[in-house]
Amino acid sequence: KQEVTQIPAALSVPEGENLVLNCSFTDSAIYNLQWFRQDPGKGLTSLLLIQSSQREQTSGRLNASLDKSSGRSTLYIAASQPGDSATYLCAVSSSSNTGKLIFGQGTTLQVKP
Amino acid sequence: GAVVSQHPSWVICKSGTSVKIECRSLDFQATTMFWYRQFPKQSLMLMATSNEGSKATYEQGVEKDKFLINHASLTLSTLTVTSAHPEDSSFYICSARDGAAYTEAFFGQGTRLTVV
Numbered sequence: 001k002q003e004v005t006q007i008p009a010a011l012s013v014p015e016g017e018n019l020v021l022n023c024s025f026t027d028s029a030i031y032n033l034q035w036f037r038q039d040p041g042k043g044l045t046s047l048l049l050i051q052s053s054q055r056e057q058t059s060g061r062l063n064a065s066l067d068k069s070s071g072r073s074t075l076y077i078a079a080s081q082p083g084d085s086a087t088y089l090c091a092v093s094s095s096s097n098t099g100k101l102i103f104g105q106g107t108t109l110q111v112k113p
Numbered sequence: 114g115a116v117v118s119q120h121p122s123w124v125i126c127k128s129g130t131s132v133k134i135e136c137r138s139l140d141f142q143a144t145t146m147f148w149y150r151q152f153p154k155q156s157l158m159l160m161a162t163s164n165e166g167s168k169a170t171y172e173q174g175v176e177k178d179k180f181l182i183n184h185a186s187l188t189l190s191t192l193t194v195t196s197a198h199p200e201d202s203s204f205y206i207c208s209a210r211d212g213a214a215y216t217e218a219f220f221g222q223g224t225r226l227t228v229v
Contacts, residue, residue, distance in 0.1 A: 031215040043119070043206055044157075044220040051215065089156065093218070099210055100147055101218060103156040 002027045002094050006104035013080055014112050021075040021107045023090035028068050031093040034101065035064050035075050038087045047088075048075070080111045115141045115211040119221025126197055126228055134192045134224045136207030142187035143209035148180075151204040151223075160205075163190040197228040 003026045013019055023033070032051045036044040048057045048064040050073065056065040063076040073090060087108045091101035116139040126132050136146055144165045149157040161182055162170040169182035179201075181193040190209075194201055206223040210216045 034218060036220070041204075041223075041225065043222040044208075046217055046219060049217045091157075091218075093215065098145060098162060099213075099215070099218070100159050100162060101157075101208070103158075105156045 002030075002092060002102045004090060004092055004102050004104040006088075006090060006107050008107060009105065010108045010110075012110040012112065015080060015082060017080050017111075018076070018078050019080055019109070021077070021088050021090075021109070023073040023075070023104055025071045025073075025092050025102075027094065028071050029094060030068065031099070033064075033066055033073050033090060033092050035062075035073075036089045036091065038089060038106070040087075044089065077109075080109075082111045082113050085109055085111050115139075115209070115217075115219045117207065117209050117219045117221040119207055119224055121224060122222055123225040124227070126226070128198055128228055129196055131193055131195045132197055132226060134194075134205055134207075134226075136190045136192070136209070136221050138188045138209045138211070141209075141211035143190075143211070144187060145210070146184060146190040147208040147218075148182065148190075148192050149206045149208065151206060153204075157206060160192075165190075194226065197226070199228045202226055202228045 007022045035047040050066040061078040087106045089106045091103045118137045120135045146163040148160045163184040165184045171177045184190040207221045
């Protein structure tokens with residue numbers, strides 16, 4: 001059974017810092033891994049999608065890496081801003097299903113001005 | 114990216130009544146949609162997979178008679194919480210993909226259900 005873990009559960013940093021969020025999964029047989037952002041009381045916004053054959057994806061100040069063999073992904077946020085404050089969720093889509101996502105518990109990020 | 118719209122964004126209902134939540138794919142067709150549930154400060158848990166034109170597939174532990182799912186068209190799936198009770202109060206979110214199972218998943222805005 002696939003399990004997804006995110007560390008740390010919460011993170012507080014001063015504005016301008018670069019930071020890394022971690023995601024690990026137990027079963028390396030995945031289609032892809034997706035990083036989402038969730039603001040309080042809101043739905044999910046897709047940030048980056050990494051296919052199983054890819055090593056990393058970049059979008060603006062965000063960079064996500066994937067090491068499928070070790071079951072790990074990281075989300076790197078450069079030059080953090082207060083507007084980046086949110087909960088970040090990673091989720092994997094396993095090869096053995098129809099595309100449902102298995103989510104981690106999330107990392108709640110606070111960027112202080 | 115593709116847009117998934119969910120309605121209503123919040124609803125308060127009395128215990129024992131039923132509530133319907135709609136999930137629409139606005140600019141693409143989705144043969145499969147997913148319904149998730151999120152408790153406060155917890156992650157998303159998949160409830161069921163909604164299949165256009167056929168029965169939904171429910172995850173273990175989810176009561177199919179309580180959470181009725183209908184996927185009548187390629188752009189609309191509905192989740193009806195029947196005979197709602199306070200323990201059904203939660204945040205419900207739907208998801209769909211514009212393509213195959215390995216493509217990017219997009220989520221609706223979510224529905225906050227409060228049963229009083």
